[in-house]
Amino acid sequence: MASPKACVQCGKCLDVCPLFKVTGREELTPRAKFFLDGLDSSDGLNEKDFKTLAGLCLGCGRCEENCPQNMSGPKLVSALRSKSKGFTQTCWDLWLSSPGFIWPLAAALSKFSPESLPEPIGSAKKRMGSLFAKSPAPWAKLVPDLKFDDQKVMLFKGCVGSFARKDWARKAEHFMDGLGLVRAAESDFACCGSSYGSAGLLDRQVKSRKFNIDVWKASECPLLIIFCTTCLKGLKEYSLDDFDGNEELLEKWQSALTPLSSLLVDCDITILENRPEQVIYHKPCHAPVPDFDLQLVENMAGDRLLPVQKDLCCGFGGIMQIGAPDLSKQVGDYCAEALTKNVSAGAQILTGCSACVIQLATLTKDDFFTGHWLDILE
Structure with missing residues (x-):
């Protein structure tokens, strides 16, 4: 090439x-x-x-x-x-195409995997536990003061929000209702296509994009609310070819993509007594500009937010979880150590990317909770 x-x-x-x-x-x-x-x-x-x-x-x-x-x-x-293409891509394709069956099965089997085995088996138990983790006690409450007038929307839950962390999707829908947004339909979308693309599974990526566009068009092109940074990045990368050369429709799609945090950043915030003494924000590699996730966490954490390190990659790497797990872990360990160096136990690491949550929750010590910013909201 x-x-x-x-x-x-x-x-x-x-x-x-x-x-x-x-x-x-x-x-x-x-x-x-x-x-x-x-x-x-x-x-x-x-x-x-x-x-x-x-x-x-x-x-x-x-x-x-x-x-x-x-x-x-x-x-x-x-x-x-x-x-x-080889065995690695076949495994990754299976992982992405059948999450409703494969993910719970992997979670069940991982309970019997010894940590002494090489990657990715060695960390499988903790990784799958991170994928299906439960939120801690919430310490912030948001009351939206922005109201929309019959604005139709759809929620793009992403793979993790659809098949593992359904509580994220429920909270997102709760806030959408509080904003007065009208849900156009149940958001039955496919993968955003980002993971397929990075893995070289380009045919799968095209099919996912076409499917998502058809679902969106069938609901008369409403706003599309997203709470995962990587999903937002993947949806933004849809091209003119995906819309069969229809520039107007592509522009409408791009305008419809709306980070959930951008709608919540000006909410009235009530802080509960159990807010941690230290809050860490991990800035994902694919964070948009402006980063509304960061702004929202800043508003909630206040002076308890530690300085944000903007040059750290969690090392997830998509298909590298299978193809080069040791390298992925090496980068992830570096990131986790940098985030938690000289930080007291009990601090919480928040981010807006599903993949970053899973990677960092797997690699950080149990002294720290790592989650999506949705996790800490009441």
């Missing part, structure tokens, strides 16, 4: 690549990937090398933001993965 633009090997991607930051291995950087991708097969890059290369990217997207050529490591790796 030839890159659409030439990498000038400036190294700016090294400044922001989480894999390089944690491991110091330049062969894992976007610069190395673009260099190898430009080689001819006669230069020694065989199919096995490509498959190895294709599995080593967290998909954070920081490189594209920092690249003077606007080149994207995740897009390159997605294309490489799509051409080198």
Whole structure:
């Protein structure tokens, strides 16, 4: 695969690549990937090398933001993965396509997995416990003062909100009702497509996007409320091809995408007595600008919010949970340690990304609760 633009090997991607930051291995950087991708097969890059290369990217997207050529490591790796499908992709496809059956089954089986086994089996019990975790006692109450006049909406619950943390979806619907929003229909959406795309499962991604667009159109194109940062990122990436060239419909879709936190950030807040002494906000790699999740947590935590570290990646990496779990854990451990260094037990880590919640809840000590900001709301 030839890159659409030439990498000038400036190294700016090294400044922001989480894999390089944690491991110091330049062969894992976007610069190395673009260099190898430009080689001819006669230069020694065989199919096995490509498959190895294709599995080593967290998909954070920081490189594209920092690249003077606007080149994207995740897009390159997605294309490489799509051409080198194997057992790893089959497992990931199964995980995403049958969450209602596979996830509870995996959670039940994980209870018997010894922690002494290699990744991803070693952390399976805690990871699945994190996926199906229960919220702690709430310590904040929001009373919306913004009212909409018969504005029709749909809730995009995401895979985790639909099949594991249904309490997040229930709380989101509660706040939507409090805002006077009219739910157009039951939100029976598919995966946003982001995880399919990063894994190179591009046919699956296209089908998910088409399905979601059809569901939205059938409800007369209402506002689409989202509470997961990665879902928001995935939905924003829908292209003109997904809308069969209809620019007006694509623009309407983009305008409809609404973070739930953007509607709650100006709510009246009542803080309960059990608010923790220290609150940590983990800023996801895909956090939008402005980051309304952060603004909402700031409003709730007040002076108990610790300084936000904006350059940390949780290391989840989607398909890397199967393809390169040790690397994923290495980056995640670095993130968890940085977030909790010199922090007292009992502090809470809040974020707005489902994947970040699962990863950090798996890797942090039991002294800390890690969850979505919805978790702490009454």
